[in-house]
Amino acid sequence: MSRLDPRLEPTGAVRRFEVIDGAAGRRRWSADDRARILEETLVPGAVVSVVARRHGLTPQQVFTWRREARQASAALPTFVPAVIAPEPVVAEPVRTKPAHRRAKRSPSRRRAAGIEVEAGGVTVRIGDGASPATIAAVIGALKGSP
Structure with missing residues (x-):
């Protein structure tokens, strides 16, 4: 006969469980690993729960990473392409005035x-x-x- 309290004996099948002790209990994911996992969740048809469990995570953790990634990307400045184009040259109408009467182009007419x-x-x-x-x-x- 066992000296253990009978209430502590399992009544059904024993399920697997993990013992987390000390510093080894909490995993640290590198930024590259997080990015790789998040990329998997963004594939069309991917299910976040399936991806999370495949990597030993909870779906809540992956959703938190996704939210943090969105917030971080929103804080980054956005850039637009700059195109430097020459000013269009407007052709002046041909004048038939004599050369000595031609008016100089005023600075206000310059672009x-x-x-x-x-x-x-x-x-x-x-x-x-x-x-x-x-x-x-x-x-x-x-x-x-x-």
């Missing part, structure tokens, strides 16, 4: 350099001589728009 931003089908032009505060305000307004 000023500036910044042109195209986002979401909207083009914004910021003229030459705009202050850095104005440029920052325009870009900030573009970031805030949906």
Whole structure:
């Protein structure tokens, strides 16, 4: 006869269990491992629970990693391609005035350099001589728009 309390004896089949002790109990996943696991969950038709269990994780842990990854990517600045194009040259009409009467081109008729931003089908032009505060305000307004 066993000297153990009979209530502690298993009544049915014994199931597998793990004993987690000390520092070895908590696994540390490298950023590369996390990224690889998260990529598996983003494949069309992938089930997060299946991927998580395959790697010995709970689905909640994988969903937490996904949320953290989204938050981290939202905090990163977004860049758009900048295209530098030469200013279009407008052909002046041919004048038949004598050479001594030709008017010099006034500085106001020259095209000023500036910044042109195209986002979401909207083009914004910021003229030459705009202050850095104005440029920052325009870009900030573009970031805030949906």
